[in-house]
Amino acid sequence: MVKIEIDKNGRRIYKFSHSVAQGGNLYAHKVKHGTIGDKEGLKKALNEISSRLKLIDPTIKVYDTIFLFFFHIPNSLAPLAIIEAVQAALPPFGEWDEEYLFTGVYDLQEKYVRKDLEKWGLDYDAG
Numbered sequence: 001m002v003k004i005e006i007d008k009n010g011r012r013i014y015k016f017s018h019s020v021a022q023g024g025n026l027y028a029h030k031v032k033h034g035t036i037g038d039k040e041g042l043k044k045a046l047n048e049i050s051s052r053l054k055l056i057d058p059t060i061k062v063y064d065t066i067f068l069f070f071f072h073i074p075n076s077l078a079p080l081a082i083i084e085a086v087q088a089a090l091p092p093f094g095e096w097d098e099e100y101l102f103t104g105v106y107d108l109q110e111k112y113v114r115k116d117l118e119k120w121g122l123d124y125d126a127g
Helices: 039-053 079-089 110-119
Strands: 003-006 012-015 020-022 024-031 056-062 066-072 096-105
Touching: 024 079, 039 056, 039 066, 039 079, 056 110, 079 096, 096 110
Parallel strands: none
Antiparallel strands: 003 012, 012 020, 024 066, 024 096, 056 066
């Protein structure tokens, strides 16, 4: 079980029975050609992965040619399990680039996700 608090700097803190963590992760992937076929279907598939893997604070943003999947990983889960689950779900929604991005992010609160997306030229409300 995780307890989520806000620290003195306004960042989320994830308190587990055996550890404390901050920040989160981002998985981003773009299509090779054209656009993402079924944006709502892709969101539904990623939401199912979030539930099944018990990801914490997921945010999914799907645009015409790229999607961004923000989340905090439970300590009991290896990042590779998320990558494999996402990549297994992708084929029905387009032809995907071989390269993808999996990286850390500062915080998963909406205000920080908005800032990240703006920095990358994407509109939070459009995704």
